[in-house]
Amino acid sequence: MASALSDKLSRLVKEMRGQARITESNVQDMLREVRMALLEADVALPVVRDFVARVKDKALGQEVVGSLNPGQALVGIVNRELVATMGEGVSDINLAAQPPAVILMAGLQGAGKTTTTAKLAKHLIEKRKKKVLTVSGDVYRPAAIEQLKTVTRQAGAEWFPSSPDQKPLDIARAALDHARRQYFDVLLVDTAGRLAIDEALMREIKELHAALKPVETLFVVDAMQGQDAVNTAKAFREALPLTGIVLTKMDGDSRGGAALSVRQITGAPIKFAGVSEKIDGLEVFDAERHAGRILGMGDIVALVEQVTAGVDMEAAQKLAAKVKSGEGFDLNDFLSQIQQMKQMGGLATLMDKLPAQMQAKAGQVDMDKAERDIRRKEGIICSMTPLERRKPDLIKATRKRRIAAGAGVQVQEVNRLLNEFDQMQGMMKKMKGGGLMKMMKRMGGMKGMPKPPF
Numbered sequence: 001m002a003s004a005l006s007d008k009l010s011r012l013v014k015e016m017r018g019q020a021r022i023t024e025s026n027v028q029d030m031l032r033e034v035r036m037a038l039l040e041a042d043v044a045l046p047v048v049r050d051f052v053a054r055v056k057d058k059a060l061g062q063e064v065v066g067s068l069n070p071g072q073a074l075v076g077i078v079n080r081e082l083v084a085t086m087g088e089g090v091s092d093i094n095l096a097a098q099p100p101a102v103i104l105m106a107g108l109q110g111a112g113k114t115t116t117t118a119k120l121a122k123h124l125i126e127k128r129k130k131k132v133l134t135v136s137g138d139v140y141r142p143a144a145i146e147q148l149k150t151v152t153r154q155a156g157a158e159w160f161p162s163s164p165d166q167k168p169l170d171i172a173r174a175a176l177d178h179a180r181r182q183y184f185d186v187l188l189v190d191t192a193g194r195l196a197i198d199e200a201l202m203r204e205i206k207e208l209h210a211a212l213k214p215v216e217t218l219f220v221v222d223a224m225q226g227q228d229a230v231n232t233a234k235a236f237r238e239a240l241p242l243t244g245i246v247l248t249k250m251d252g253d254s255r256g257g258a259a260l261s262v263r264q265i266t267g268a269p270i271k272f273a274g275v276s277e278k279i280d281g282l283e284v285f286d287a288e289r290h291a292g293r294i295l296g297m298g299d300i301v302a303l304v305e306q307v308t309a310g311v312d313m314e315a316a317q318k319l320a321a322k323v324k325s326g327e328g329f330d331l332n333d334f335l336s337q338i339q340q341m342k343q344m345g346g347l348a349t350l351m352d353k354l355p356a357q358m359q360a361k362a363g364q365v366d367m368d369k370a371e372r373d374i375r376r377k378e379g380i381i382c383s384m385t386p387l388e389r390r391k392p393d394l395i396k397a398t399r400k401r402r403i404a405a406g407a408g409v410q411v412q413e414v415n416r417l418l419n420e421f422d423q424m425q426g427m428m429k430k431m432k433g434g435g436l437m438k439m440m441k442r443m444g445g446m447k448g449m450p451k452p453p454f
């Protein structure tokens, strides 16, 4: 499905070539695809509508800069809007309170509250060097108290005992008192889960909130819940002043649309993502990476940006004019293409940014070898005289030996480069216009290299 979206967008991107502006008419198809992609990613409909309207607003009339066409520019706008909606920058746990800083965990049953409580304890111990106490207020499911005890041990934190015959509010007060007296920095309060929104339990968590005055009230939500997450989020937002969201089970196969919906509905920042059942399976939420996941495009946008940033547009245009005018593509141009590739961070960096389905193919290419090969080629061309670079036909056997010696390679390598260059020159002529993207595209068909995105 991810590849279907990338394919659709790529096709539309191609159709929009040669248009200099994003207009009402050329943007419609793209926006339809974006809307579909968001719905398929399980983003709630009202959130999708809002989002697409914002993107349209930002996109209309926008001049398309540099080598980008309107399609590519729109992908950039969608990506930036996704990142902005889900929150830019890193938003860690706020501990700015008179210790112990209380963190209240809220969410539906099975969302992953207990697991997340322990994961968070570990995070605070290891990353923030805090002394952490956990307590369970879940008196309805006796196993929940034991579960918290086990995972708290795994996290290396301390656990405050509680039992099913106590009232949650009493447990919480006793734990807070203990935390104060024992100089704990943080008290993590796990609460009873709800299968669905339940009045009595909502009242209980509100009371806990009022008594504990937590510095953080985290809403724990299962990313696999998709659209259903919206109703849960609404109910919790109405009951509690949420300060952050933890999205769990992000290692599942959801498209991650819940992130966008829950963020928009609650207005609270997404702070962490649960990425495995294990105690260390918690990551600080990365909106940029998640935007890529929702669009199913890997880091394709980053790739487009990196390519356009690294390319010397003036040089690329000169090259295009050169090829068009029939003046020919020479080894100086070949050298400058290699150098531009280096400026973009080298092959390995570019491959890293490809979407998953392309990376699988890229994985078959030995990157180190490919990089070494490029460096050798650069060395060979640099050993030639300017005239030889313009007219490689002039290079005779004795010069080949000298060039090889100068570059520290075998003569066969020089021959191979000249042959490859010959092929490439033929190709460039056929293309009637240069450009790195086009060249990369052609390279996609060569030597098992993955195809570039556009």
Ligand SMILES: Nc1nc2c(ncn2[C@@H]2O[C@H](COP(=O)(O)OP(=O)(O)OP(=O)(O)O)[C@@H](O)[C@H]2O)c(=O)[nH]1
Pocket (backbone or CB within 6 Å): 107, 108, 109, 110, 111, 112, 113, 114, 115, 116, 138, 141, 144, 191, 192, 193, 194, 248, 249, 250, 251, 252, 273, 274, 275, 276, 277, 281
């Ligand atoms: N794969 C995966 N599983 C998770 C993650 N977080 C929690 N789980 C699993 O989800 C299940 C429910 O997690 P709990 O922590 O028991 O959920 P809870 O919200 O405390 O549930 P109650 O105590 O019943 O309210 C457990 O099997 C966890 O191992 C995660 O990030 N990834």
